[in-house]
Amino acid sequence: MSAREWMQCGLAFLGLTLLFLWGTWVQQSFALTIPGAVLGLLTMVGLLVWRHRPGTQSAVALDHTADTLLAHMNLFFVPAGVGVMAHLALVARDLWPIMAALVFSTLIGVATTGLVYQALLKKAEKGKGDA
Numbered sequence: 810m811s812a813r814e815w816m817q818c819g820l821a822f823l824g825l826t827l828l829f830l831w832g833t834w835v836q837q838s839f840a841l842t843i844p845g846a847v848l849g850l851l852t853m854v855g856l857l858v859w860r861h862r863p864g865t866q867s868a869v870a871l872d873h874t875a876d877t878l879l880a881h882m883n884l885f886f887v888p889a890g891v892g893v894m895a896h897l898a899l900v901a902r903d904l905w906p907i908m909a910a911l912v913f914s915t916l917i918g919v920a921t922t923g924l925v926y927q928a929l930l931k932k933a934e935k936g937k938g939d940a
Contacts, residue, residue: 817870818877825874828853 810818832849835841841848862868893900900907 814870814873817866818874821867821870821874824871825853825878 828849829846830849832847832852833845835848836843836845
C-alpha cells in the first residue's frame with residue numbers, strides 16, 4: 810500500500826472515530842437511551858446516502874478501512890471479556906437471568922428474521938406473478 814493510501818485510510822479511520830465521538834456527545838448531551846456508537850453509525854449512513862459516490866478515493870478508503878476493522882473484529886471483544894472476568898462473581902450470581910435473556914433474545918431474533926424473510930419471499934413471488 811502506498812503512502813497516499815495509508816493517509817486516506819488514516820483519514821477514513823479519523824472520520825469514523827469523529828462520528829463515534831459525535832454520537833457519544835449527542836447521547837450524553839440530550840440524555841438519550843440510544844448508545845452514542847449507534848447515533849454515530851446512523852449519522853454515517855445518512856452522510857453516505859447524501860454524499861456517497863461509488864468509486865471515489867474517499868469511498869475506496871472507507872471501504873478498505875471498514876474491511877480492515879471487520880477483519881480484526883475479535884479484538885473489539887477483548888474489553889467485554891475483561892469486564893466479564895473482572896466481575897465474575899456478579900455474572901455467577903445472575904447466571905440464570907443472563908442465560909434466560911440470551912436464549913429468549915436469540916429465539917426472538919431467529920423468529921423475527923424468519924417471519925421477515927417469509928414476508929419478503931411472498932412479496933417477491935407475488936411480484937413475479939404480476940409481471
